[in-house]
Amino acid sequence: MQALNLPSYDFKLKSNENKTLIFDNFRKKYMVLTPEEWVRQHFAQFLVNQKGYPISLIALEKQLTINGLKKRTDIVVHNTEGLPEIIVECKAPHIVIGQDTFDQIARYNLKLNANYLIVTNGLEHYFCKMDTKNESYVFLKDIPNYEF
Template identity: 45%
Template sequence: MSTEKKTKINGINFRTDIVCYNKIGKPILLIECKSQNIKINIKTFDQLINYQSSLNANYMVITNGNKTICFNIKNNKINLIKKIPLYREV
């Protein structure tokens, strides 16, 4: 797992909040953390998608502490899921 790791996307440096990896080091879960006063909207979702396009994680989470939204990616489709999966499930 890494926190606040620098990631380069299209030549621009970004900092991912939390990335969880499988046993061989492939990103499997990307978590974007926002302040409680930041609403989760299309802008915050787009930020998560930009990170995911570089990291190719199978699961994504965005949270502001009040609201948490989880997604998985299967067959190039983003699907809303009810909860963060357990490590053994990914």
């Protein structure tokens, strides 16, 4: 898989029926290793290992319903009260992050009301803090370390 603009981690990989699988420590099972899954696994590990977020507060690919349609968030970090604090939208490295990606995560946040939004393709990362008072967001240079 492609090198990312994130630290490297030791992942458990295996092959099954001509597909490479990666062990997901969050879901406790092997997942098909797609380029997007590669980014999702790296970013989730980054949140735990570099930013100090407890693995118990992180959920991968949680389903939500928006306007009657079933969607999945890539990563949601909850606070200690169980409320969404951070939403992360992951794209494959070859996907250019554009307005449509920000629109997608904004739609998810209308339902989840998280304080931070992150968009990444593993090479570029965008961090935003929501400003609900002014109905806007502020770009940040980095995401905060765990401090809930």
